[in-house]
Amino acid sequence: MGGVYTDAAASSAAFAVALVAAVSAMGFLRRHHRRFGRFVGLPGRVAWSVAATGLGLSAFAVYPLPVGAAAACTGGETAMRLPFETSGALAGPGPWQHAAAAAGALLPLGLLLAYRYRRGVLAAVALCGLAAAGVEVLQSTALLGAYPCPYRVAAAGDVLLGAAGGLVGWLAGAAAKRRLPRSWPSAVPDLMPPGAVRRLAARLLDLAVCWYGAATIAAVAAPALEQTAWSGQFGGEERLRAAALIVLALALGAVVPLLRRDRATPGQAASYLALAAAGAPRPASRPRTLLRTALLYAPVTVLLAMGLGWWALAAGAVHASCALVRRDRAGLFDLLARTRVTTRSAAVGGMPDDLVRFVPPPDPEPPVPAGAVPVQR
Structure with a gap:
């Protein structure tokens, strides 16, 4: 493996991993909102911890990502260790720290498998062992071939350490089941105005997809453009990244809401939010949606493209x-465009899939008098 493909894949690996993590978080949030409605109470906090555990385990599997292909091969160790070598050489502080990290990374997963998902000890240990094996596969294959050589040492003993950490987490989760309320969420109607955390999470997901998507596109496309006749015209990877950021912001922030019934961006759709007209329980019109998008996304996108990220945060603030400070949670640009951010259920209708609905039984037929001949239907 070498040449342009290796450099492009290695330089874009960090951005691609972050992009995949953001898209996975969007899928988890959308599935939860579709089934159970909003995050509420202890089950809601446990659901957030599930998402945090998944992101943390993903970061542990790929950390630290080298910037380029050359940086991945500067380390001394690249071969996979023999089985039990990591767990058998625990004499110094380095191996002990490594063993604690390998076991502790799977401890939250074992806890959630017992407390939230009610899995047995054998199933939990097996799933934690499979997760640890997946981490080692990513390390031994250099992130599935994205790098020319492994940048971290893969050890088969880490699989046993991960399973042991999952067992400890399962024991903690089993104890939590006896003392804490049930953590499996109950479906609730999602009609109240969304809170600040939910709206902020939707915006951060949109920003992550646009930012890391543009960085991934630029990192992959820049080496390819350098081999063409336009190598001196596109201005390098930084300018290509700024152009990709503007295109993605326009596509996801302006075009997608106009095509959707709920007028939501991808991040808002994952959080089951919608853009409604002010004072009316219906989706906002396309002109008002476009006006709000221009007021909100135009300054943020321009500042990000210019490299003024902190000023972009100020524009959002x-x-x-x-x-x-408003009871209806209307932002400044919502007031100017006469729109309101609300839930999807409040704007277009619908209830969570797992909501228990009361269906009245059918009316019983009147009794037939004695001696009467029943009517044949």
Whole structure:
């Protein structure tokens, strides 16, 4: 493996991993909102911990990602260790720290398998062992071939350490089941105005997809463009990244809401949010949606493309400051465009899939008098 493909894949690996993590988080949030409605109470906090555990385990599997292909091969150790070597050489502080990290990374997973998902000890240990084996496969294959050589040492003993950490987590989860309320969420109607955390999570997901998507596109496309006749015209990877960021922001922030019934961006759709008209339980019109998008995304996108990320946060804070002091959670640009951010159920209808609905039994037929001939239907 070498040449342009290796450099492009290695330089874009970190951005691609972050992009996959953001898309996976969007899928988890959308599935939860579709089945159970909003995050509420202890089950809601446990659901957030499930997402945090998945992101943390993903980061542990790939950390630290080298910037380029050359940095991945500068380390001394690249071969896979023999089985039990890691768990058998625990004499110094380095191996002990490594063993604690390998076991502790799977401890939250074992706890959640017992407390939230009610899995047995054998199933939990097996799943934690499979997760640890997946981590070692990523390490031994250099992130599935994205790098020319492994940048971390893969050890078969880490699989046993991960299973042991999952067992400890399962024991903690089993104890939590006896003392804490049930953590499996109950479906609730999602009709109240969304909170600040939910709206902020939707915006952060949109920002992550646009930012890391543009970085991935630029890192992969820049080496390919350098081999063409336009190598001196596109301006390098930084300019290509800025152009990709603007295109993605326009596509996901402006085009997608106009095509959707709930007028939601991908991050808002994952959080089951919608853009409604002010004072009316219906989706906002396309002109008002486009006006709000221009007021919100135009300054943020331009500042990010210019490399002024902190000023982009300030532009978002100006919009959010108004929502923090109003009862209807309307931001500054919502007031100007006469729109309101609400839940999908409030704007277009619908209830969570797992919501228990009361269906009245059918009316019983009147009794037949004695001696009467029943009517044949």
